[in-house]
Amino acid sequence: MTKLGRSFYCQKTNVVAQALLGKILVRKTEKGTLKGRIVEVESYLGKKDQAAHVRSGRTKRTQVLFQKAGLVYLYLCYGLYWQFNIKTTKEKPECVLIRAIEPLQGIKLMKKNRLRESTLTADSLSKHNLTNGPGKWCQSFKINKDLYGCDLVNSDKIWIEDQPSLLDSEIQKASRVGIDYAGDWASKKLRFYIKSNNFVSTA
DNA sequence: CTGATGATGTTCT
DNA sequence: GAACATCATCAGA
Numbered sequence: 395m396t397k398l399g400r401s402f403y404c405q406k407t408n409v410v411a412q413a414l415l416g417k418i419l420v421r422k423t424e425k426g427t428l429k430g431r432i433v434e435v436e437s438y439l440g441k442k443d444q445a446a447h448v449r450s451g452r453t454k455r456t457q458v459l460f461q462k463a464g465l466v467y468l469y470l471c472y473g474l475y476w477q478f479n480i481k482t483t484k485e486k487p488e489c490v491l492i493r494a495i496e497p498l499q500g501i502k503l504m505k506k507n508r509l510r511e512s513t514l515t516a517d518s519l520s521k522h523n524l525t526n527g528p529g530k531w532c533q534s535f536k537i538n539k540d541l542y543g544c545d546l547v548n549s550d551k552i553w554i555e556d557q558p559s560l561l562d563s564e565i566q567k568a569s570r571v572g573i574d575y576a577g578d579w580a581s582k583k584l585r586f587y588i589k590s591n592n593f594v595s596t597a
Numbered sequence: 598c599t600g601a602t603g604a605t606g607t608t609c610t
Numbered sequence: 611g612a613a614c615a616t617c618a619t620c621a622g623a
Contacts, residue, residue, distance in 0.1 A: 436615075438615075445615070446615085447608095447615080450609070450610095453608075453609075454608085455607080455608065455609090469607085469608090469615085470605095470606070470607060470608095471607095471614070471615065471616055472604080472605065472606080472607095472614060472615095472616055472617085473604080473605035473606030473607065473614090474604070474605055474606080474616070474617075475616050475617070477615060477616085479615090491615060493615090512617085512618080513618070513619095514618080518618095527616070527617075528615075528616075529616050529617060530616090530617075570615075571615075571616090572614085572615050572616070573615060575613085575614085576615095595616095
């Protein structure tokens, strides 16, 4: 299966967001390889988007969004959880947030990683609870500050493999989560997920 | 099952 | 000092 190249990420943000659904995210660690299917994403559309971090201009945190498409934009949310985004388009500071993933390979290792970083016990940790949220799957996939600004096109630690596109009828559009402060932008349909998939964070 | 609440630290005002 | 692209836990129905 081929790795997605630069031109894929250079497309318009909403195009990349929907095209990412169904693709395979691959993460290599010293302990083994993890794979998962992307099932839920959100678009963040630059300065005009009242929910995007770049609404207040270029800062230390958002500098990677002013660089190449295909780079990883990571940041710590509520002091506790990492959020994984991909820079899109050639020129604009826009990105796609990966919100949820369906575990495919390395499930044992995902459990180990997530147990270490959360307060959960092995008893209360089901396969379902490994990756069905942006903070959760980052724990399972061992995503942390080391990957800030990482290039998905060249890296041997993390990349995305191509898969056949989904039909329009398989993609559900919805408003984004956790951004009630964003005025008119809070209700825009910029969240996309695979219909009737068990691993989306909220339907 | 539902809804409310606290944890926690980086960033921006 | 306030705000914040979340999650686990607890109380109540």
